[in-house]
Amino acid sequence: MEKRYDSQVVTAWVQAIFAAWGFNAADSQTIAQTIIDTDLHGIASHGVQRVQMYDRFLRWGRIKQTAAPAVVHETDISAVVDGHFAMGQLVGIYSMNLAIQKAKQHGFGIVATRNSNHYGVAGYYANLAADAGLIGFSSTNTGPGMIPTNALKGFLGTDPIGFAMPATPHHFIFDVATTTVPQGKVELYLKEGKDLPALWVAKDGQTPVYSHDATVLAGLRDAQSTVGLVPLGGISEFTGSHKGYGLAMIVEIFTGILAQGNVSHEISDQDPTAGICQSYIALDPSLFGDKAAIYQRFSAYLEALRALPAVPGKRVYVHGDKEAAAYTDRIRHGLKIDAQTYSELVAISKRLGVDYQPYLDAFN
Template sequence: MSSQSLPLLYDWEKLQSFCCDVFTRAGVPVTDASIVAESLVQADLRGVESHGVVRTGIYLKRVEQGMMDPQAKPSVVSEYGNVALVDGNNNFGSVVGSYALDLAMERAKLHGAGIVGVKGSNHFGTGAYYALKAIQQNLILLVMSNASQTMPPTGGVRPFIGTNPLCIGVPAGEENPFILDMATSVVARGKIIVAAQKGEKIPLGWAIDKDGNPTTDAEAALEGSVLPIGGPKGYAISMFIDILSGVLTGAGYGRYVNNMYENWQEPQNVGHFFLAIDISRFMPIEMFKQRVDQYMRQIKNEPKAPGVSEILVPGEIEYRQTEARKQGGIQLPPKVVEELHEIGLKYGLQLSDAAFQHHPVIGETQGLTG
């Protein structure tokens, strides 16, 4: 099958298996390959395509060029009580992040809260990937990461800090969990990358060009800088995340976090910061979940502004996206499909095997509708 005739709609489980097989055949241990693939596909399921399988190619290239080491396992550098410092030893960010999350959750169960800092890591995907795992353990999670410089300080022109993301996950009972997963820029730089791949314009206010001028050109934005959310407030929050994730842990910070697309001489040395909280140290978990449910319902029942049909809570849109894409498939851009197709051929795999097959529901087939 030629790349031109490949489908654009994919089954999430088959796509995850395809990515896992690709990483495994590229020399990544199968357990770690499974984590990386799960992280990527979960991002696509949630509608965060900028952190999805579009990253497969650059991850593989970093491994092939010796910029990531999938054989070197993360390790604990120091620990004291509920606090630990992890060196990712330049493994995949999602592998390192998963290791650090497990430590934070373990210490939260023992001490009420677990705090784990990370150095020597790489791009770790979406924060929601970790928050969802903590929620399953009845824990609240705050997770943050720094990133390579793509955003100027307020008043500046040149990129100095990253779009450093912050994620907070809170379990609920009958309602969907609260998941805030945001970059500290107006938009994640990955979305501009996706727009550039699609040849699309970006909204005014997302970014400036290399001379500091506002731009709607995605390519010019990639040469320039994305802008902080809320102006100086987003800039300050990004600095705070950089201090906890980078300065405090011994990882890179500011201009010392290396760009995975541009720097082919040094590892990224990304830093992360995990804080897990055991809810049961405050009140019984079921009581907490009931209170969260009540809180969310009260929010959603607030009077609505003209033209607003529903008040949403953080994470609700992504939850609905996940359910819809599990049922109806993940649609990938043609350029991403072509790249994955070529990667698959390189490792003896067929991307078309992961194509979404529509399964009619009862009453939809000709024999049941008449």
Template sequence: MKFYTFTEQHLRSFTENVFLTMGCPQTDAQLAADVLLRSDLRGIDSHGVARLSGYIRLWEKKRINANPIVKVVHETATTATVDGDGGLGLVVAPFAMKIAIEKAKTYGSGWVAVKNSNHFGIAGYHALMAVEEDMIGISMTNASPLVAPTYANERLLGTNPMCYAFPAGKYPAVVVDMATAAAANGKLEIAQRANHPIPEGWVQDKDGNGSINPHELKEGGSLLPLGSDKDHGSHKGYGLGATVDILSAVLSGANYGPWVPPFVAFLEPPTDPVGEGIGHFFGAMRVDGFRPAQDFKDHLDNWIERFKSAKTVDPDKKVIIPGEPEYAFENERKKNGIPLIDAVVNDLNALALKMGIAGLS
């Protein structure tokens, strides 16, 4: 496996060009590229430009609308439901989070459910939009069914990520951004490209036995909930994944559970949908709706400092604040560039050739 390093601007221009060639309006192409690049910058390589080919394959199958009319279809003072018109989740999700933020500015909090969307990138991107307004941001989405509930060997839930982001004062925001499965599917894709085994506890085979084969999902296996198995708290991950599914889809009118359309283009969506597309859920809460914002941020700084000073089992290790590694990655990669493995570079160059645009190198 070999790594190539690209500047943020080079990858951004390439990614925008892909979306423009796909037929996206300029502003949508720029926004979609920004979501993917933020993922790569924050070290979440599984959800960055490596996913470009997946979006294009879905568009070629007419399962992504490159030029959607995104609109509010149900609304109260503090809530709304958005129809994404089959558009890129990378575009639909920021649209919805902006509505939540605007409602929060007026009423203290805003809550938006989304239907008829697609994969929205990293949950952290959208939650952090609220942080910029001194708000607490909440972002979640359901996803293709790859996860078996506790005791089952049938895929009924997605990796269903959720994110909570909190504004701090002198420190970066605290960002709890995680899948509710033992591992995100993107991590399996990275292991597949690198031809590396995966850790125990991530997946089970079609008979319910643990496996370290990164290709297990292609052979009928399933991801496990956060907690891995019934003896290690998988019911908690199952419960969190169920919560995301209900808020994102049952509430909005999107597909839920096994009816969520797959992200991979070679698998067809269920023929008996119970809703429209993929669903998301967003929340924004004004900190000053609870106490003065600066007081909260000062005390969150104090919280961070106390946790960072915790005694550790290994004196060479420190407690990590949620979001801290991603912040460090972002600083380092903005300065030194974004590394991509050769398999991803080859895939993106092949995509460029197919679309008739300039490749990465």
């Protein structure tokens, strides 16, 4: 039987780790809750398995524990935020809350943020707007990872897009990388010793890589590497590679260009001055009429999709259905955590002097 871990215990453990790094109690709790929320919704690639990455960024000085985001340019419906290299989750919540505030006052809010850090999943921030009764959007650029169509090395990021809109029985949430998979999923496969499926990672822009060699992952963020993630659509225009490439370009425009910060090929994980950029949008459908009627019609539309005839043994899902089911399952039965991630939490705790034995006792 698969071993599961109580989400409240894991949250407390992760919170203790960030507190040991010098974050105050409120910020440590917020960071831990956003990380565990991702695991609860079944997105293990960006959940607790990312703690080792944040720990590494803190050691490198890329994340500043005491920094705080601030507005550097503003209008009634827009703002530019400087994250000052604070923890990405804290910058993201600050920026999206600002967009929500503007949308509630003026119907629309858009925030471009620079000098931030990895903030988890884009959908989390879009969903904050949906929880506020608004339509939400968020995106972020990253270090160079995607090999553009016909190129021989990575230049754009995985550049995910998150969109959320209120509906019943749960919000519609669309959250995807513009590469075939996010880097975090490659990390999970390598941790589990699985070969990477075709058209996830490419070498020299053309040859798919079938490997579970950790050196493949190491090359993904190296600006000089010829190994990179494949755009949505694969490595050829014949299969639609230009579509994922183009979507990533849109993300770069809404993040690095509008924020007047770094674009993906200027970002380096080890350079504490090369922060990433993000965008946050909140929209009040009341701009178009009766908001309740719009959401009711949208919910009925989603039900029509779910009711479509499906291939034998399958069903038609709407974006957000699987995440809602995962949440119910993990609240009831606990989180899934791979053995290597478990060991990473123990090692980080030892180094930081965190008393982790109570968490191990609860796990066992």
